[in-house]
Amino acid sequence: xxxxxxxxxxxxxxxxxxxxxxxxxxxxxxxxxxxxxxxxxxxxxxxxxxxxxxxxxxxxxxxxxxxxxxxxxxxxxxxxxxxxxxxxxxxxxxxxxxxxxxxxxxxxxxxxxxxxxxxxxxxxxxxxxxxxxxxxxxxxxxxxxxxxxxxxxxxxxxxxxxxxxxxxxxxxxxxxxxxxxxxxxxxxxxxxxxxxxxxxxxxxxxxxxxxxxxxxxxxxxxxxxxxxxxxxxxxxxxxxxxxxxxxxxxxxxxxxxxxxxxxxxxxxxxxxxxxxxxxxxxxxxxxxxxxxxxxxxxxxxxxxxxxxxxxxxxxxxxxxxxxxxxxxxxxxxxxxxxxxxxxxxxxxxxxxxxxxxxxxxxxxxxxxxxxxxxxxxxxxxxxxxxxxxxxxxxxxxxxxxxxxxxxxxxxxxxxxxxxxxxxxxxxxxxxxxxxxxxxxxxxxxxxxxxxxxxxxxxxxxxxxxxxxxxxxxxxxxxxxxxxxxxxxxxxxxxxxxxxxxxxxxxxxxxxxxxxxxxxxxxxxxxxxxxxxxxxxxxxxxxxxxxxxxx
Numbered sequence: 001x002x003x004x005x006x007x008x009x010x011x012x013x014x015x016x017x018x019x020x021x022x023x024x025x026x027x028x029x030x031x032x033x034x035x036x037x038x039x040x041x042x043x044x045x046x047x048x049x050x051x052x053x054x055x056x057x058x059x060x061x062x063x064x065x066x067x068x069x070x071x072x073x074x075x076x077x078x079x080x081x082x083x084x085x086x087x088x089x090x091x092x093x094x095x096x097x098x099x100x101x102x103x104x105x106x107x108x109x110x111x112x113x114x115x116x117x118x119x120x121x122x123x124x125x126x127x128x129x130x131x132x133x134x135x136x137x138x139x140x141x142x143x144x145x146x147x148x149x150x151x152x153x154x155x156x157x158x159x160x161x162x163x164x165x166x167x168x169x170x171x172x173x174x175x176x177x178x179x180x181x182x183x184x185x186x187x188x189x190x191x192x193x194x195x196x197x198x199x200x201x202x203x204x205x206x207x208x209x210x211x212x213x214x215x216x217x218x219x220x221x222x223x224x225x226x227x228x229x230x231x232x233x234x235x236x237x238x239x240x241x242x243x244x245x246x247x248x249x250x251x252x253x254x255x256x257x258x259x260x261x262x263x264x265x266x267x268x269x270x271x272x273x274x275x276x277x278x279x280x281x282x283x284x285x286x287x288x289x290x291x292x293x294x295x296x297x298x299x300x301x302x303x304x305x306x307x308x309x310x311x312x313x314x315x316x317x318x319x320x321x322x323x324x325x326x327x328x329x330x331x332x333x334x335x336x337x338x339x340x341x342x343x344x345x346x347x348x349x350x351x352x353x354x355x356x357x358x359x360x361x362x363x364x365x366x367x368x369x370x371x372x373x374x375x376x377x378x379x380x381x382x383x384x385x386x387x388x389x390x391x392x393x394x395x396x397x398x399x400x401x402x403x404x405x406x407x408x409x410x411x412x413x414x415x416x417x418x419x420x421x422x423x424x425x426x427x428x429x430x431x432x433x434x435x436x437x438x439x440x441x442x443x444x445x446x447x448x449x450x451x452x453x454x455x456x457x458x459x460x461x462x463x464x465x466x467x468x469x470x471x472x473x474x475x476x477x478x479x480x481x482x483x484x485x486x487x488x489x490x491x492x493x494x495x496x497x498x499x500x501x502x503x504x505x506x507x508x509x510x511x512x513x514x515x516x517x518x519x520x521x522x523x524x525x526x527x528x529x530x531x532x533x534x535x536x537x538x539x540x541x542x543x544x545x546x547x548x549x550x
């Protein structure tokens with residue numbers, strides 16, 4: 001419930017404090033007195049997009065503070081929690097507009113964005129006027145209104161969840177089909193490339209190893225002859241090893257008679273023979289390493305050139321051929337398995353579509369039942385509003401499937417017996433539209449509403465008994481929700497639980513607007529003024545008293 005509204009320096013309001021109460025709150029006043037400014041100011045603090053030039057001329061900034069009662073379980077508490085804001089029993093909205101157009105907002109003294117204010121406003125206030133494009137005149141909102149009347153939140157949530165699952169499944173099929181089509185486009189290349197890779201089977205590091213072996217074998221042909229000669233010169237027999245062995249035997253035979261003079265040469269010669277043996281072994285190892293099949297060089301060169309050519313062909317390094325081959329094999333495997341995977345995804349999509357169809361059908365059935373109840377409820381509400389001959393009908397037609405099902409909902413009316421039914425904005429007059437909207441709001445409100453309902457001159461175009469009927473329905477509606485009504489109708493004003501008069505005054509060269517709460521006597525005068533004009537007569541006061549007591 002809106003408890004208070006504090007406005008400073010907004011348009012022609014310098015300072016205004018309003019304390020609203022439960023029930024039907026009525027604001028009256030002459031045209032141009034500033035009633036719409038109150039709604040503009042309330043819309044401003046709620047984050048609604050409206051006129052930009054709100055700051056009073058000469059003021060540095062304008063400010064609006066709105067205080068709402070927030071009982072336990074109020075939907076605004078969820079919005080506050082999502083925004084990281086604490087929620088108490090009182091919700092204070094404050095918004096400032098500088099003369100330069102900068103807007104700053106606070107919720108319970110915490111800075112917030114305009115988006116947070118608008119999210120909160122959806123749970124706090126609902127504004128309706130004669131040209132209410134968010135309700136009756138906008139067919140896109142009819143389905144939402146029907147769902148709200150029928151209490152179809154659970155069925156609607158089920159349809160939305162099924163639609164999301166269907167969309168995901170169909171998106172997965174489309175992506176799988178696109179991947180498979182891309183793979184099919186390169187199938188010949190993949191199979192040929194994988195066959196090449198499989199036949200060659202290159203190993204990591206093999207190119208460098210083959211290159212080293214090739215250089216070694218090429219060099220071996222040039223150096224083998226010299227190494228063989230060196231081996232002959234160093235080896236046994238006529239080589240150095242054989243001659244040194246002979247020398248060692250001859251000296252050992254003479255050492256006993258040389259009285260120790262050969263000990264040192266013999267030791268040196270023994271060491272030399274050991275070193276020479278190692279040298280001969282090393283040369284033999286080298287000769288063995290250089291001993292290769294003449295065809296091995298040709299084979300090494302052929303494989304080396306094949307690896308390098310395949311790497312150039314695919315634009316990769318020779319050492320990356322193995323990883324490239326794995327990637328090709330993965331893509332080919334995906335191609336070979338693609339049909340099976342795609343078939344499984346198509347089955348999953350069919351299952352998701354069937355689940356959505358079932359949920360949408362259940363929702364459609366619930367909507368048709370709710371439409372029957374709504375039409376009956378509207379008939380019951382239109383009679384007291386002096387429209388007992390009008391027929392309100394909720395039409396449901398099949399539409400393109402979407403997250404809210406496959407139904408298009410449209411409200412049609414026939415205002416006179418035998419007249420053809422048609423859309424509200426074509427069939428109903430301004431006054432009739434107001435009463436249709438009011439009847440619909442009465443039907444939609446069940447129990448205590450968390451919203452403060454604001455009706456801006458919804459009674460325009462009606463008078464007499466019809467205006468009295470509108471006022472009584474507003475009063476009935478105020479039994480379930482706080483209602484604020486801006487009205488020019490004395491019949492509607494007389495039904496109010498609380499009454500304020502909006503007046504405009506001129507102080508010097510400045511025009512200002514004030515709002516005055518009315519006591520019983522002042523209320524009689526105000527309703528008399530609404531009935532008779534500027535000159536309030538005793539007869540008008542008597543008529544006002546009669547209207548208030550009825």
